[in-house]
Amino acid sequence: MIELDRLEMTPLLQCKNLVAGYRIKSGFVHAVDDVSFDLDRGGFLGIAGESGCGKSTLAYAIMRLLKDNATIESGSLLFKGADLAKLDEEQMKKIRWVDISMAFQSAMNALNPVLSVGEQLTDAIHAHEEATQSDARKRALEVLKLVDIPKDRFNSYPHQLSGGMKQRVMIAMALILNPELIIMDEPTTALDVVVQRTIIEKIQELRKTLGFSVIFITHDLSLLVEISDILAIMYAGKIVEYGASESLFNRPLHPYTKGLMNSFPSLTGMIKRMGGIEGKPPDLLKPPEGCRFHPRCPQAIPICRESCPSLEEIADRHSVACFLHKGAEIL
Amino acid sequence: MNENILVLEGVNKHFPVNSFRMHGKVVHAMDDVSFSLRRGEVLAIVGESGSGKTTTANVMARIYKQTSGRVTFEGREISKNMSREDELRYHKKVQMIFQDPFGALNPTRTVGRIMERPFVIHKIAGRRKAVEESIDKILIQVGLEPPEQFTRKFPHELSGGQRQRVNIARAFAVEPELILADEPTSMLDVSNRMSIMNMMLYLKESHSVSFIYITHDLSGARYMSDRIIVMYAGMIMEIGPAEKIINNSFHPYTRLLKSAAPSPEMGLKRKRLITGGDIPSLIDPPGGCRFHPRCPFVSDICSLEVPAMKKIDEGHYVRCIL
Numbered sequence: 001m002i003e004l005d006r007l008e009m010t011p012l013l014q015c016k017n018l019v020a021g022y023r024i025k026s027g028f029v030h031a032v033d034d035v036s037f038d039l040d041r042g043g044f045l046g047i048a049g050e051s052g053c054g055k056s057t058l059a060y061a062i063m064r065l066l067k068d069n070a071t072i073e074s075g076s077l078l079f080k081g082a083d084l085a086k087l088d089e090e091q092m093k094k095i096r097w098v099d100i101s102m103a104f105q106s107a108m109n110a111l112n113p114v115l116s117v118g119e120q121l122t123d124a125i126h127a128h129e130e131a132t133q134s135d136a137r138k139r140a141l142e143v144l145k146l147v148d149i150p151k152d153r154f155n156s157y158p159h160q161l162s163g164g165m166k167q168r169v170m171i172a173m174a175l176i177l178n179p180e181l182i183i184m185d186e187p188t189t190a191l192d193v194v195v196q197r198t199i200i201e202k203i204q205e206l207r208k209t210l211g212f213s214v215i216f217i218t219h220d221l222s223l224l225v226e227i228s229d230i231l232a233i234m235y236a237g238k239i240v241e242y243g244a245s246e247s248l249f250n251r252p253l254h255p256y257t258k259g260l261m262n263s264f265p266s267l268t269g270m271i272k273r274m275g276g277i278e279g280k281p282p283d284l285l286k287p288p289e290g291c292r293f294h295p296r297c298p299q300a301i302p303i304c305r306e307s308c309p310s311l312e313e314i315a316d317r318h319s320v321a322c323f324l325h326k327g328a329e330i331l
Numbered sequence: 332m333n334e335n336i337l338v339l340e341g342v343n344k345h346f347p348v349n350s351f352r353m354h355g356k357v358v359h360a361m362d363d364v365s366f367s368l369r370r371g372e373v374l375a376i377v378g379e380s381g382s383g384k385t386t387t388a389n390v391m392a393r394i395y396k397q398t399s400g401r402v403t404f405e406g407r408e409i410s411k412n413m414s415r416e417d418e419l420r421y422h423k424k425v426q427m428i429f430q431d432p433f434g435a436l437n438p439t440r441t442v443g444r445i446m447e448r449p450f451v452i453h454k455i456a457g458r459r460k461a462v463e464e465s466i467d468k469i470l471i472q473v474g475l476e477p478p479e480q481f482t483r484k485f486p487h488e489l490s491g492g493q494r495q496r497v498n499i500a501r502a503f504a505v506e507p508e509l510i511l512a513d514e515p516t517s518m519l520d521v522s523n524r525m526s527i528m529n530m531m532l533y534l535k536e537s538h539s540v541s542f543i544y545i546t547h548d549l550s551g552a553r554y555m556s557d558r559i560i561v562m563y564a565g566m567i568m569e570i571g572p573a574e575k576i577i578n579n580s581f582h583p584y585t586r587l588l589k590s591a592a593p594s595p596e597m598g599l600k601r602k603r604l605i606t607g608g609d610i611p612s613l614i615d616p617p618g619g620c621r622f623h624p625r626c627p628f629v630s631d632i633c634s635l636e637v638p639a640m641k642k643i644d645e646g647h648y649v650r651c652i653l
Contacts, residue, residue: 050520050521192379192380193547193549193588193591193592193593194379194588196591197591219520219521220521222595223593225595226593249595260521260522262525263521263522263524264550265525265528265551265553265554266596267577267592267596268577268594268596269596271553271554273529274529274554275529276522276523276525276526280490280492280520280522280523
């Protein structure tokens with residue numbers, strides 16, 4: 001079955017020119033501005049960027065779980081032939097969690113403190129399909145086993161679990177209806193390195209056996225290049241660089257990507273002075289004219305202040321939105 | 332450089348458990364912790380949550396009093412009961428930077444008021460004008476320019492990075508001898524981390540202070556420090572010069588930490604050391620080596636007795652029988 005799906009050449013999710021944001025008293029906040037990407041079946045897309053770059057808004061837009069004051073203004077989200085951006089709530093309910101599920105950032109808050117682990121898992125099954133109590137229980141125990149949670153934790157409450165266990169229960173929740181796409185919004189940020197690593201290995205192992213796709217959102221670029229196939233770097237609502245993670249790591253092109261890469265000291269080799277990126281992301285209510293990164297960019301040239309570069313493919317599966325890589329005819 | 336500013340000898344910190352079922356039991360947050368910090372040195376303490384690294388900092392800051400063991404600061408033993416004046420004098424010399432830049436600043440005070448407090452408490456520079464000048468100077472050093480713009484602001488008007496800069500400025504304001512920094516960058520955005528780390532290194536040099544840097548990030552520890560202590564479940568597992576800990580790590584736990592840390596430059600698809608399990612309960616810590624239930628190289632003797640610290644190289648000690 002999985003093999004058959006892989007043969008289909010259309011991507012599982014195609015995001016085209018998506019614009020989404022928040023309507024507030026003083027105007028419209030362009031949190032996601034003209035974002036396009038493709039996600040293959042079984043693929044692993046990593047999205048990196050600082051806080052306030054629109055990563056989470058993008059995730060919630062795909063799930064159609066945006067807050068009341070937020071809307072998808074334009075663009076499309078093609079998922080298995082349906083445009084998620086245009087579905088009504090009833091239709092969306094059939095897709096949400098059944099086909100696309102999500103693991104949230106803080107497992108502490110995302111689990112219901114007054115329901116036991118087992119109750120939460122079976123709840124999700126009953127909400128979406130007709131199932132007997134014992135079938136639901138059986139299925140819940142199966143997914144708990146997948147994430148290495150012992151059987152006797154079925155009746156435990158979230159506060160009785162360690163941080164790493166809670167996060168694994170979150171992943172079990174996301175897996176319970178056997179979805180094709182799981183969106184993970186900083187699922188390991190609050191955890192220690194060792195626990196983080198075991199959870200990542202678990203996700204990768206399950207992805208190989210179950211064949212789902214992952215969109216993984218984090219600001220930890222050093223982790224992301226190790227685990228994802230395709231990387232998208234977001235800055236101020238736009239994708240500024242997009243490509244195979246190996247080529248992005250070996251040859252980062254956008255000054256913002258370079259800055260992010262320069263924000264993690266390494267474990268080996270000479271200790272170099274590292275800089276990070278000065279300043280902070282712009283206010284998305286009034287993004288700067290031209291390239292949104294130019295006020296912080298160490299290599300800005302005059303044209304960067306005037307117009308905004310588009311994302312263009314400059315090598316095989318490697319695109320960048322920067323005037324420095326557009327060739328001489330534009331400069 | 333060779334003079335020790337702070338020495339811990341066999342320090343234990345046990346917390347009583349307030350539960351009827353476990354009455355009389357204690358949490359072994361720190362067990363037999365001994366190390367010394369040289370003047371002008373940066374010493375990093377690395378470990379998972381629950382390894383006792385924050386407890387160690389809090390004992391050094393005298394937020395907690397140790398259960399037993401000796402703490403010596405500048406050649407004088409720091410007794411459990413100090414007079415109020417001695418306590419104040421100690422706190423002037425030993426300042427702490429906390430993890431949470433949001434919780435560490437009083438939300439109802441302006442940055443100016445927050446910065447004045449240490450001068451008032453420690454009775455430094457009586458004249459208002461002189462205090463203001465010192466505050467401006469330190470704010471400029473931490474990159475909050477122009478200072479008069481920031482002194483009027485409240486903490487909620489600042490970004491996370493700016494708030495942490497205020498915390499750092501406040502710690503350095505009283506010209507301390509020792510700074511205890513408890514995960515100062517873990518709650519900051521990635522782009523800010525390096526500039527905060529660089530700034531702390533610069534201030535350490537210019538104010539000639541000693542530095543304890545607590546983190547769970549091994550590569551950050553390597554960037555900041557001269558020596559590294561690896562802690563696990565309340566005990567020191569390995570201690571040595573930073574480069575030796577990273578390149579010739581001896582203890583299986585140090586190797587595990589190294590293997591788990593993201594480091595794409597070591598190859599994107601490398602083989603890793605994997606272990607399951609969590610840090611053990613510190614109420615009934617495992618007998619013998621505390622790491623043995625998770626250790627991939629465990630043998631029978633590991634569960635029998637706690638291994639002693641063993642010297643394997645100049646200044647490099649490890650608590651492992653292997």
